[in-house]
Amino acid sequence: MIMGKGLKSWSLWHLLVLSLALNVGLVMKMAYERESFSRAVEGAQQSIHGRFCEEKHGGAMVEASMAVGSSEIGRFSTSVGPPMASASSDFLPVADDGRVINLDHGDPTMYEKLWRQAGDKTTVVISGWQYVSYFSDPNKICWFLEPTLEKEIIRLHEIVGNAVTEDRYVIVGTGSTQLFQAALYALSPPEETEPISVVSATPYYSFHRQVIDHLKSGLYKWAGDTDSFNKSGPYIELVTSPNNPDGFMRQAKVNRSGGILLHDFAYYWPQYTPITSAADHDLMLFTISKSSGHAGIRIGWALVKDKEVAKKMTKFVELSSIGVSKDSQLRAAKILQAMSDSTEQVSGSEVASDNFFEVSFGLMAERWRQMREAVKKSRLFSLPELPSALCNYLKRTFETQPAFAWLRCEGEIEDCEAFLRGHKILTRSGKHFGMSPKYVRISMLDRDENFRLFLKRLSAIFQR
Amino acid sequence: MIMGKGLKSWSLWHLLVLSLALNVGLVMKMAYERESFSRAVEGAQQSIHGRFCEEKHGGAMVEASMAVGSSEIGRFSTSVGPPMASASSDFLPVADDGRVINLDHGDPTMYEKLWRQAGDKTTVVISGWQYVSYFSDPNKICWFLEPTLEKEIIRLHEIVGNAVTEDRYVIVGTGSTQLFQAALYALSPPEETEPISVVSATPYYSFHRQVIDHLKSGLYKWAGDTDSFNKSGPYIELVTSPNNPDGFMRQAKVNRSGGILLHDFAYYWPQYTPITSAADHDLMLFTISKSSGHAGIRIGWALVKDKEVAKKMTKFVELSSIGVSKDSQLRAAKILQAMSDSTEQVSGSEVASDNFFEVSFGLMAERWRQMREAVKKSRLFSLPELPSALCNYLKRTFETQPAFAWLRCEGEIEDCEAFLRGHKILTRSGKHFGMSPKYVRISMLDRDENFRLFLKRLSAIFQR
Numbered sequence: 001m002i003m004g005k006g007l008k009s010w011s012l013w014h015l016l017v018l019s020l021a022l023n024v025g026l027v028m029k030m031a032y033e034r035e036s037f038s039r040a041v042e043g044a045q046q047s048i049h050g051r052f053c054e055e056k057h058g059g060a061m062v063e064a065s066m067a068v069g070s071s072e073i074g075r076f077s078t079s080v081g082p083p084m085a086s087a088s089s090d091f092l093p094v095a096d097d098g099r100v101i102n103l104d105h106g107d108p109t110m111y112e113k114l115w116r117q118a119g120d121k122t123t124v125v126i127s128g129w130q131y132v133s134y135f136s137d138p139n140k141i142c143w144f145l146e147p148t149l150e151k152e153i154i155r156l157h158e159i160v161g162n163a164v165t166e167d168r169y170v171i172v173g174t175g176s177t178q179l180f181q182a183a184l185y186a187l188s189p190p191e192e193t194e195p196i197s198v199v200s201a202t203p204y205y206s207f208h209r210q211v212i213d214h215l216k217s218g219l220y221k222w223a224g225d226t227d228s229f230n231k232s233g234p235y236i237e238l239v240t241s242p243n244n245p246d247g248f249m250r251q252a253k254v255n256r257s258g259g260i261l262l263h264d265f266a267y268y269w270p271q272y273t274p275i276t277s278a279a280d281h282d283l284m285l286f287t288i289s290k291s292s293g294h295a296g297i298r299i300g301w302a303l304v305k306d307k308e309v310a311k312k313m314t315k316f317v318e319l320s321s322i323g324v325s326k327d328s329q330l331r332a333a334k335i336l337q338a339m340s341d342s343t344e345q346v347s348g349s350e351v352a353s354d355n356f357f358e359v360s361f362g363l364m365a366e367r368w369r370q371m372r373e374a375v376k377k378s379r380l381f382s383l384p385e386l387p388s389a390l391c392n393y394l395k396r397t398f399e400t401q402p403a404f405a406w407l408r409c410e411g412e413i414e415d416c417e418a419f420l421r422g423h424k425i426l427t428r429s430g431k432h433f434g435m436s437p438k439y440v441r442i443s444m445l446d447r448d449e450n451f452r453l454f455l456k457r458l459s460a461i462f463q464r
Numbered sequence: 465m466i467m468g469k470g471l472k473s474w475s476l477w478h479l480l481v482l483s484l485a486l487n488v489g490l491v492m493k494m495a496y497e498r499e500s501f502s503r504a505v506e507g508a509q510q511s512i513h514g515r516f517c518e519e520k521h522g523g524a525m526v527e528a529s530m531a532v533g534s535s536e537i538g539r540f541s542t543s544v545g546p547p548m549a550s551a552s553s554d555f556l557p558v559a560d561d562g563r564v565i566n567l568d569h570g571d572p573t574m575y576e577k578l579w580r581q582a583g584d585k586t587t588v589v590i591s592g593w594q595y596v597s598y599f600s601d602p603n604k605i606c607w608f609l610e611p612t613l614e615k616e617i618i619r620l621h622e623i624v625g626n627a628v629t630e631d632r633y634v635i636v637g638t639g640s641t642q643l644f645q646a647a648l649y650a651l652s653p654p655e656e657t658e659p660i661s662v663v664s665a666t667p668y669y670s671f672h673r674q675v676i677d678h679l680k681s682g683l684y685k686w687a688g689d690t691d692s693f694n695k696s697g698p699y700i701e702l703v704t705s706p707n708n709p710d711g712f713m714r715q716a717k718v719n720r721s722g723g724i725l726l727h728d729f730a731y732y733w734p735q736y737t738p739i740t741s742a743a744d745h746d747l748m749l750f751t752i753s754k755s756s757g758h759a760g761i762r763i764g765w766a767l768v769k770d771k772e773v774a775k776k777m778t779k780f781v782e783l784s785s786i787g788v789s790k791d792s793q794l795r796a797a798k799i800l801q802a803m804s805d806s807t808e809q810v811s812g813s814e815v816a817s818d819n820f821f822e823v824s825f826g827l828m829a830e831r832w833r834q835m836r837e838a839v840k841k842s843r844l845f846s847l848p849e850l851p852s853a854l855c856n857y858l859k860r861t862f863e864t865q866p867a868f869a870w871l872r873c874e875g876e877i878e879d880c881e882a883f884l885r886g887h888k889i890l891t892r893s894g895k896h897f898g899m900s901p902k903y904v905r906i907s908m909l910d911r912d913e914n915f916r917l918f919l920k921r922l923s924a925i926f927q928r
Contacts, residue, residue, distance in 0.1 A: 107599065108596065108597075109597050112593050112596045112597075113593075115593035115596065116592075116593035119592075120591070120592075122592030123589060123590065123591050123592060124588075124589070125589050126587065126588050126590075127584070127586070127587050128579040128580075128582050128583075128587060128798075128802070129578075129579035129580035129582070131760030132575055132576045132579065132757055132758055132760055133571050133573050133576075133760055134571050174762075174788075175785050177783075177784070177785050185679070210783065214783055215649070215683075215780075215784075216682035217681060293596055294595065295597060295598045295786075296597055296787075296791075297595055297791055298638075298785060298786070298787060298788065299789075315678070319641075319675050319678055320638075320641070320642065320784065321637075321638035321639050321641050321642045321762060321785070322762065323760075324638075325638070325791065326761060326762075326792075327588075327789065327792045328790075328792060331590060335592065
């Protein structure tokens with residue numbers, strides 16, 4: 001202990017007391033908590049769904065909700081329409097305290113509960129002397145990437161089957177946001193006198209445009225929608241798939257010579273969309289914010305085919321922040337490992353019910369069922385019809401259930417964002433995505449409490 | 465536990481066993497480790513210095529080295545010349561395995577040993593469900609700043625007295641590197657049609673220039689040395705103080721109307737330079753990499769006077785990486801707390817010998833003594849004469865002892881970097897800092913082993 005004798009002894013005594021207390025706690029915990037994870041999942045479903053339906057709708061609905069996370073989960077994924085059309089608008093027994101519900105950002109706090117239930121498997125302990133150096137492995141192209149994180153990234157992709165990792169360089173970033181800019185930096189031809197055009201099909205991810213517009217790089221510039229793009233020469237096309245905001249799977253649209261593709265696969269995970277094949281592109285971005293839900297740790301990664309591009313992306317992260325937090329890399333590795341470990345019981349066509357993706361899929365399926373029901377009830381909004389497909393990972397066919405709802409105000413409401421703001425629901429207007437203000441993007445990943453209150457308010461809005 | 469019953473029970477059993485083992489370990493530790501920190505400091509000094517001198521130079525030198533970290537430390541700080549002029553060039557009993565010594569970067573691995581000795585005071589434990597959200601405090605301007613980190617930043621500055629924190633906004637960044645760019649973004653007038661000029665006095669920090677040149681922002685551009693800058697209109701002047709690479713304290717040089725100052729105080733800590741007053745400028749950058757030596761956690765902070773600048777800097781960090789790793793913020797808070805706690809015994813003019821800054825000051829003083837000795841021995845190099853001043857914090861007068869040595873090759877050697885590379889010592893050429901290639905910048909913060917080997921090689925180079 002660097003801080004003197006007195007403090008040192010004090011600290012050791014405390015540790016001993018703490019450790020003894022831990023022993024007692026652990027023995028008690030082992031005695032009382034011997035239930036299976038299925039039970040924990042049931043608990044999760046009860047807290048998210050039970051309070052919505054249990055009290056006013058009796059047994060049938062509760063049974064349906066309890067099946068989330070079990071082998072019966074399939075019926076949630078294939079049910080499109082709301083089974084509760086007869087319910088009244090105030091069926092939700094949640095008290096409205098008049099708070100502002102902020103669903104503008106995609107803050108994935110829904111996952112908090114899931115990881116709380118997961119216990120100590122993903123707890124990290126980091127000593128004061130660890131991670132002093134800038135370097136993780138000076139001999140690798142991405143010299144600031146922790147080897148344990150690289151291993152777990154590759155392992156998870158191989159298990160889920162959502163991306164090809166063979167012959168790819170893994171580059172870590174402070175969220176995929178930093179890597180998005182690293183990719184643009186790496187893909188922009190340095191010898192060009194004018195910035196390269198960056199295009200994306202409408203509705204495009206508002207943040208991508210904002211980053212490009214605001215930071216005013218001399219290397220690249222926003223050139224708008226793919227359909228109206230007719231400039232010759234090199235260009236970069238952003239392909240966000242599933243798309244943010246609307247959840248549809250995307251392919252490149254321009255397909256001209258000189259085109260360079262940048263794929264953002266933040267949402268290509270089985271809780272959101274069927275995994276139909278392993279993505280196999282030159283430059284693919286992923287993030288832990290949307291796969292495990294840990295937005296606060298700011299870790300993203302890129303899978304990069306070309307060595308020179310990987311080098312330039314690494315250079316960007318060096319210039320931008322001299323690498324990426326080692327603490328968060330260590331933590332991300334632990335979380336990805338827990339996700340992979342949870343799938344270990346998978347064999348053949350059977351997916352175990354205590355699988356992370358199974359559980360989070362169940363939560364999303366339930367939220368989407370409730371969302372469609374609330375939208376139907378209000379008669380003032382509509383949602384896109386999303387496609388179904390067979391998920392190679394979950395081994396079942398289901399309809400895309402995105403992290404955002406792309407809601408349209410029907411009838412005379414021209415500014416959907418302002419309309420919902422009047423009901424203290426903050427959303428992001430369609431105009432930021434290159435679309436009409438009749439649309440809004442709504443996060444589906446908020447905490448239960450807020451999501452429930454949001455649905456209550458939405459259900460209560462009736463067409464006059 | 466999210467991952468199934470079997471794994472859960474396994475984990476609990478393991479925790480219990482681990483905890484019991486911890487008890488035994490703690491009891492043993494308490495029995496055997498009752499020495500004061502002064503002893504630990506002595507150990508540190510022995511390992512860094514003892515092996516240099518003890519075996520071949522007997523009692524006197526050992527005594528001198530052991531005094532580092534004690535109240536006698538002053539004589540190290542005021543001794544400029546080497547007391548061991550009679551020693552032969554091979555007096556260093558360190559085996560040269562022919563490795564390449566990389567002192568190009570300022571990787572502060574010297575501190576690793578210090579924090580290892582500090583024990584578990586700065587160990588962080590983070591559970592899987594923590595820091596899921598992007599937000600730390602949505603009501604604050606810097607909404608991604610953890611309140612505990614803000615508190616510890618202010619506390620440490622108040623203790624050390626190196627910066628005014630009253631009426632300042634604290635903005636956290638992924639290292640001060642990200643905040644450097646955030647500051648340029650915030651200070652650049654958005655309405656200007658051409659990028660604002662950024663100037664700095666030569667020798668300037670090479671990385672600052674590299675960041676500006678490579679990322680080619682449309683908002684600001686590198687305009688070179690302050691002396692040759694004669695463009696009218698607004699400009700930003702970078703003031704790095706103590707300066708990187710040469711360690712001198714700096715003031716703004718241009719002093720024209722329209723000038724905006726950006727102060728980088730990465731090295732304004734008492735182990736490197738006397739703290740003569742609390743810095744009081746509009747925008748000041750600090751980093752944990754150089755204060756505690758934790759480069760791998762990537763945490764820096766800015767103290768910002770103007771509210772609109774603070775808002776724009778926050779916006780930059782949002783666009784650049786949607787905030788900053790919460791894990792590293794938590795860890796940085798713990799480390800800064802330990803640094804502050806270690807100074808608690810300070811009263812009046814007496815500074816306790818187990819004070820973090822006292823100990824790290826001692827390490828730097830010793831390294832600089834050895835460095836000057838090696839340089840004198842070689843008769844081929846020179847070092848700048850650095851100023852002495854009274855440090856208000858350490859309550860003694862000492863000569864600046866920077867994190868980098870700014871070495872000049874004398875005589876006919878025109879390319880000092882290439883010359884040292886020939887001896888397998890990697891340094892950064894003066895040309896990157898806007899100076900002659902006769903200069904090189906050398907990190908003084910590497911691990912003991914490398915620093916020792918470096919000194920051995922430097923001492924062995926004689927003018928022919």
